[in-house]
Amino acid sequence: MSLITTLIPSRARALSHLENGAAATIKPHYELVDNKDGYGLTVYLPGVAKNDLELTAENNLLRIIGRRTWRQPEGWTSLYSELPEESFEMTLEHDHAINIDQIHAELREGVLRASLPKAEALKPRKIAVN
Amino acid sequence: MRIESYTYPGNRRTGWTNSALSPWTGLENEIDRLFTSALSGLNNALPGRQFAIGLYQDRDNTYVRAELPGANREEINVEMVDGNLQISAARKQRNGESGESFFLSRTIGVPEDVQPDRVAAAYENGILTVTLPKREEAKPKKVSIAVK
Numbered sequence: 618m619s620l621i622t623t624l625i626p627s628r629a630r631a632l633s634h635l636e637n638g639a640a641a642t643i644k645p646h647y648e649l650v651d652n653k654d655g656y657g658l659t660v661y662l663p664g665v666a667k668n669d670l671e672l673t674a675e676n677n678l679l680r681i682i683g684r685r686t687w688r689q690p691e692g693w694t695s696l697y698s699e700l701p702e703e704s705f706e707m708t709l710e711h712d713h714a715i716n717i718d719q720i721h722a723e724l725r726e727g728v729l730r731a732s733l734p735k736a737e738a739l740k741p742r743k744i745a746v747n
Numbered sequence: 748m749r750i751e752s753y754t755y756p757g758n759r760r761t762g763w764t765n766s767a768l769s770p771w772t773g774l775e776n777e778i779d780r781l782f783t784s785a786l787s788g789l790n791n792a793l794p795g796r797q798f799a800i801g802l803y804q805d806r807d808n809t810y811v812r813a814e815l816p817g818a819n820r821e822e823i824n825v826e827m828v829d830g831n832l833q834i835s836a837a838r839k840q841r842n843g844e845s846g847e848s849f850f851l852s853r854t855i856g857v858p859e860d861v862q863p864d865r866v867a868a869a870y871e872n873g874i875l876t877v878t879l880p881k882r883e884e885a886k887p888k889k890v891s892i893a894v895k
Contacts, residue, residue, distance in 0.1 A: 663814040663873040687874070689803065693810065696858065698801035700812060727816030727873015 642706035645683065649709075653741075655734040656715065662705050663727040670724055672731075674717040679709045681729070798851055800834075802858075806887060809857055809879040816873035818851075823870060825877055827863040831856050832877065860885040 647660040662670065665683035673680045683705040689695060715733040722731035803810040815823065815836050822837035835852035861879040868877045 661816045661873075663816040666872050690805075692805045693803040694805065696802040696804055696809075698803075699799040700801040700814060726818065726820075726870070727814075 641703050642682075643701060643703045644707050645681075645705040647707065655732050658709075658729075658731040658733060660705075660707070660729040660731075661727065662724070662729055664700075665705065665724070665727060667724050670729065672720075672722055672729075674720065677711050677713055679711060679715075679733075680707070681709075682706050683729075797853055798836075800853065800855060802855065804858075804881075807881060809861060809881060811855055811857075811875075811877040811879070813853070813875045813877075814873065815851070815870070815875050818870070818873070818875075820870055823868070823875060825866065825868045825875075827861070827866060828854070830861075832866075832879065834875065834877070836875075 645660050645662055647658065649659075650657045660681060660683075662683040664685045664687055666686070669684040669686055671680075671682040671684075673682075685702060685704055688702070711733075714736055716736050719734045720731060722729060724730075799814045801812040803812070811832060811834070813834055815834075815838070818836040818838045824833075824835045826833045826835075832855045833852065834855070835850070838849045838851065857879055860882040862882055865880045866877060868875060870876075
């Protein structure tokens, strides 16, 4: 395990993050598609309820924090587990390319779907040539 | 192995990059991306691949928790086949106009004798929890013996 931790940079960083006293988080799987009028963001956050999701847009950063509150109930013995308990965290940097006021987001069954409309300045525009 | 088209790092700034917390973030992201694509075979939480599970037990039941974010509730199938638990689910991905469909399935060996007719399942926040009641014989028994 320690060999893997030292070999994979992201794991090593996660570990140093932990040593610094901050809670460890993992980056969720996500997809981002570029549509004509905006970006479509899909983030997989299994085990995150609506109340445990934090979506903040500040300056040119869009931050998503999803806390997993499920803990093994007392009396349960874990026989085998691939399920991490860490919370999800990811940050997207967007160079003011999106219209923050019109972000629409929806969390359903552990999947966050957000539409991020492009800022007017970024949309393709036809320029008339005389 | 996944084939990913290479984008020149300098051109990626118009799109999206991750948190700019340290001067090394750009380089770190590139390295992470390389590792992610190289290790993608080991990663089972990606959509379309095998989903992650956890197996637990208490005195009366065995529990299976499975990560199935975004599955359609009606298309989750839980079955007991020859003493193994089979979970299958379908997920539709909506990305603008285009949609992709995934079918996921996994068979889990359940350690204790279960009562197949009393298996129950619940789906919440993308996590499926299956409760498998143990047979009476399989439960730990307390036998009191009078000491004479």
